[in-house]
Amino acid sequence: xxxxxxxxxxxxxxxxxxxxxxxxxxxxxxxxxxxxxxxxxxxxxxxxxxxxxxxxxxxxxxxxxxxxxxxx
Numbered sequence: 001x002x003x004x005x006x007x008x009x010x011x012x013x014x015x016x017x018x019x020x021x022x023x024x025x026x027x028x029x030x031x032x033x034x035x036x037x038x039x040x041x042x043x044x045x046x047x048x049x050x051x052x053x054x055x056x057x058x059x060x061x062x063x064x065x066x067x068x069x070x071x072x
Contacts, residue, residue, distance in 0.1 A: 008067065013040045015059055020047040 014034055021043070023031060031050065034041060041051040044059060054062070063069050 011066075012037070013042060013066075015063075016041065016043040016045065016048055016051055017056075017059070018044065020045055021051070023050070 021027065021031070031041075041048075042054050042059065042062075043051040044054060044056045046053055
């Protein structure tokens, strides 16, 4: 997972890469917080139904456009 930030425009996008996102317990709370804050979630895994699917290539094109990228 990584987080892309554009601070000037106050944009925060979340990218879930290479795996299905857990939607139970603490993860569900974090996902709900992301949605409540109107952040967008993108993924390269089609199993993540709550996130917008993007190809790995499209994600690779988008990440350099952010002011900061925080992988974790």
